[in-house]
Amino acid sequence: DVKVTIPIESINSLSVKSFPFCMRQLHEQLRSVHHLKHGGRLQYGLFLKGIGVTLEDSLRFWREEFTKIMESDKFEKQYAYNIRYNYGKEGSKKNYAPFNCLKIINTNVGPGECHGCPFRHSDLNVLKNKLKGYGLEGQAANDIVDMTKKGHYQIACSKYFDAIHNTDLGIGINHPNQYFEESQKLMKG
Ligand code: SF4
Numbered sequence: 001d002v003k004v005t006i007p008i009e010s011i012n013s014l015s016v017k018s019f020p021f022c023m024r025q026l027h028e029q030l031r032s033v034h035h036l037k038h039g040g041r042l043q044y045g046l047f048l049k050g051i052g053v054t055l056e057d058s059l060r061f062w063r064e065e066f067t068k069i070m071e072s073d074k075f076e077k078q079y080a081y082n083i084r085y086n087y088g089k090e091g092s093k094k095n096y097a098p099f100n101c102l103k104i105i106n107t108n109v110g111p112g113e114c115h116g117c118p119f120r121h122s123d124l125n126v127l128k129n130k131l132k133g134y135g136l137e138g139q140a141a142n143d144i145v146d147m148t149k150k151g152h153y154q155i156a157c158s159k160y161f162d163a164i165h166n167t168d169l170g171i172g173i174n175h176p177n178q179y180f181e182e183s184q185k186l187m188k189g
Pocket of ligand 1: 020021022023100101104105116117118119153154157173174175176179
């Protein structure tokens with residue numbers, strides 16, 4: 001089982017086609033404000049590691065965004081350490097696992113933070129607008145919102161998967177990296 005490497009250059013298009021909602025929104029936030037708070041950096045950083053982005057590419061990616069709003073010196077001092085840490089290259093050198101849905105759903109999301117699970121943590125109107133922005137309207141969007149309202153966040157995620165991929169597989173989603181792999185499998189046929 002050879003680990004696939006995902007070049008960071010493909011991240012924008014992958015975020016649209018193969019990222020679950022939680023990671024797509026973190027990616028968009030990072031691209032638009034060039035910063036993520038700690039919870040977001042951790043959730044998204046570990047996900048990227050999990051899909052096969054190398055440490056070198058990760059450092060390049062975060063540096064490119066963060067240095068749009070800060071000196072590179074500050075980035076190296078305050079943020080690069082944590083990225084290497086996520087890859088087990090600093091501190092206790094543990095190989096940290098990307099978070100599963102349960103952990104993400106049960107996390108606390110404070111004001112101004114955008115990690116967590118959008119089905120659990122987003123305001124319903126914000127959620128509907130985002131779905132619309134992603135081209136999801138009508139029945140598909142209604143089904144997702146219904147499940148969200150009922151508190152079936154992972155089923156909402158599965159419906160989101162089906163709508164994005166134009167299928168009706170109804171795959172059980174329990175991990176953002178599993179979502180990604182299922183999507184890649186489908187797209188590669
Ligand atoms: Fe992400 Fe899981 Fe929520 Fe889907 S159900 S958006 S994969 S945390």
